[in-house]
Amino acid sequence: MTQNIPVTAVVFDIGNVLIRWQPEELYDQWVGQARREDMFAAVDLHFMNELVDRGGDFRQVIYDTADKHPAYRDEIRWWHDRWLDLAGPAIDLSVATLRALKTRGVPVFALSNFGIGTFEVGEAAYDFLSEFDRRYISGHMGVTKPSARIYQMLEDDCGHAPGGLLFTDDRTENIDAAVQRGWQTHHFTSPRSWADTLIARDLIKESDL
Known part of the structure; x- marks a missing residue:
């Protein structure tokens, strides 16, 4: 510097x-590490979040992604529904x-x-x-x-x-x-x-x- x-x-x-942002750690608590690893390997959740960060509709982007991956639909929707749990604490x-x-x-x-x-x-x-x-x-x-x-x-x-x-x-x-x-x-x-x-x-x- x-x-x-x-x-x-x-x-x-x-x-x-x-604000702390460590979604993998929260998902480990919610679904267990093994299922979280399988889900993150099957679905590019960070790219999904990137689409939101670029201006995409928060709910629509996440729910559309969830609908494309029915095996993980509920868990993916948590990225929207439980977002304040993911983004925190200060x-x-x-x-x-x-x-x-x-x-x-x-x-x-x-x-x-x-x-x-x-x-x-x-x-x-x-x-x-x-x-x-x-x-x-x-x-x-x-x-x-x-x-x-x-x-x-x-x-x-x-x-x-x-x-x-x-x-x-x-x-x-x-x-x-x-x-x-x-x-x-x-x-x-x-x-x-x-x-x-x-x-x-x-x-x-x-x-x-």
Whole structure:
């Protein structure tokens, strides 16, 4: 991460940064590991979710997929019907960093692969999703990370030079795409490491958390 360029705005991914997103672990609890592995091998559920993240109708995409795979129909529908169980809980220390940055007047943006319908559900459950200065949500934008286009769209809209953006994301391909744009980055591996990075950059203080 480039240390000598001042950070003018901080950009958060949401899944696995602010909200835990580990659907395989939940399905292991619900149906057992063996059936979950069989289902995920038979059905590309992450591609199904990608269609939602690109702007597809939340319920229709999932229910249509379920209808195509009757052996797993009920379990696939849970991706819609039990979505808040899949998307959670909040990662409290990361939420604290978001709010600390806001308190200190640092602009905070969201850049997230998130569907239109799923974000509506998420926003109703997690109040901090409404606290960003700007939100760049893939379902509304019609494109997902790591496509260069979604980063360009943020740059064109946000009023900040790419070099002043500090972006955190849990997926290396999304980080790599931001690096290609000239953004500063932090590969999110734990909320503590992210908080320590922000403290080291003098963007927040430990006492803020």
